Amino acid sequence: MTAKPASAWIELRLPGALLIGVLAATPVAAQSPQGESWASIAELPDWGGLFEVARGGAFLPETLVLTPPYAARAAAYAAAEARGEIQDTPAANCVPPGMPVVMWEPYPLEFIFTPGKVTIMIEAYSQWRQIFTDGRAHPESPDPTFNGHSIGHWEGDTLIVDSIGFSLDTPLGRNYGARHSEQLRIVERMRLVEPDLLEITTEIYDTEALVEPWISTRVYARHRDWILTEYICQQNNRNFTTDDGKAGINLEHEVER
Amino acid sequence: MNAFSSAARFGIVLAGLFAMSAWAHHSFSVFDMQTEITLEGEVVEFEWTNPHTWAWVNVTNEDGTVTKWGFEGMSPNYLGRRGWTRDTLKPGDRITVTANPLKSGEPGGTFLRCTLEDGTVKVMFGR
Numbered sequence: 455m456t457a458k459p460a461s462a463w464i465e466l467r468l469p470g471a472l473l474i475g476v477l478a479a480t481p482v483a484a485q486s487p488q489g490e491s492w493a494s495i496a497e498l499p500d501w502g503g504l505f506e507v508a509r510g511g512a513f514l515p516e517t518l519v520l521t522p523p524y525a526a527r528a529a530a531y532a533a534a535e536a537r538g539e540i541q542d543t544p545a546a547n548c549v550p551p552g553m554p555v556v557m558w559e560p561y562p563l564e565f566i567f568t569p570g571k572v573t574i575m576i577e578a579y580s581q582w583r584q585i586f587t588d589g590r591a592h593p594e595s596p597d598p599t600f601n602g603h604s605i606g607h608w609e610g611d612t613l614i615v616d617s618i619g620f621s622l623d624t625p626l627g628r629n630y631g632a633r634h635s636e637q638l639r640i641v642e643r644m645r646l647v648e649p650d651l652l653e654i655t656t657e658i659y660d661t662e663a664l665v666e667p668w669i670s671t672r673v674y675a676r677h678r679d680w681i682l683t684e685y686i687c688q689q690n691n692r693n694f695t696t697d698d699g700k701a702g703i704n705l706e707h708e709v710e711r
Numbered sequence: 712m713n714a715f716s717s718a719a720r721f722g723i724v725l726a727g728l729f730a731m732s733a734w735a736h737h738s739f740s741v742f743d744m745q746t747e748i749t750l751e752g753e754v755v756e757f758e759w760t761n762p763h764t765w766a767w768v769n770v771t772n773e774d775g776t777v778t779k780w781g782f783e784g785m786s787p788n789y790l791g792r793r794g795w796t797r798d799t800l801k802p803g804d805r806i807t808v809t810a811n812p813l814k815s816g817e818p819g820g821t822f823l824r825c826t827l828e829d830g831t832v833k834v835m836f837g838r
Binding site for chain 1: 737763781
């Protein structure tokens with residue numbers, strides 16, 4: 455297995471204006487497509503079953519190092535939390551956290567391989583991600599979304615996913631005080647490290663928000679016999695956050711028969 | 712203090728904040744996580760719903776009045792893979808529930824575990 459050329463990472467640290475031009479020429483988009491036919495999919499590793507983050511991976515400490523303006527914003531948020539002014543996050547109102555946190559929820563994922571695409575079904579909040587493995591590049595100006603625009607390629611048995619185009623509505627990690635800029639780029643390296651253990655290393659690049667890339671690794675246990683289960687957060691959500699951050703709970707209950 | 716040391720220290724602060732959100736969906740700010748209460752009562756309804764299950768339990772107070780308590784539990788997705796079903800708690804079942812109560816004093820809390828009539832203990836976390 456070969457790592458991605460180191461030069462790509464040096465280029466990623468360049469200022470934003472240059473970044474776009476450089477990235478378009480990186481090998482990410484130029485990799486020969488794999489999984490482009492049903493026959494080629496048979497050559498891919500077996501990622502069947504569901505995978506759920508394991509070994510505390512859902513709640514790893516977040517040791518991201520923010521740049522001063524972003525650290526100041528996060529500190530202000532933390533202070534407001536400490537004063538009780540911010541009591542909960544939009545997630546209490548069923549707004550998903552977006553990438554990268556969607557991959558760290560304590561709910562399973564399913565990876566579906568079809569020609570030119572890996573689809574990740576995400577049980578938490580009933581979401582999905584599409585990873586285009588057909589050799590296409592990112593759009594020049596992707597619409598900002600919670601889970602971003604993702605392209606990927608296989609290096610041996612490792613799926614490498616490159617994602618950009620994230621909405622500024624989403625936090626950088628689990629802490630909603632830590633935000634990201636439009637430069638946010640997430641590179642994930644996914645591979646089986648044991649027959650039933652998938653490892654995902656998540657590399658987070660944002661030269662505006664982060665002093666250094668935030669890199670963390672989680673493992674996901676395979677559950678062959680599990681099936682995805684519906685998760686409609688609005689079904690019976692009794693938690694809420696008001697616009698000014700106050701948390702509450704709705705205890706009204708009548709038996710409906 | 713230079714900018715980098717300020718940022719680096721903030722990295723440490725972030726790591727410390729984390730335990731506050733042990734569930735995927737919301738914080739525990741409305742619950743008193745330092746206090747556990749244990750109440751016995753009769754199941755009115757077990758809502759097997761997302762994002763949380765809710766167990767509604769009629770509890771008889773010392774003065775003979777009855778209060779309906781609501782206990783917020785893990786999701787059916789999570790519990791369904793860990794030995795629970797929507798029939799684990801049925802209307803009319805007598806159960807003893809241990810919970811972290813609401814700070815507001817309203818009759819509700821975070822469902823931690825319960826003992827069923829036959830003595831079986833069902834827990835919300837862990838297998």
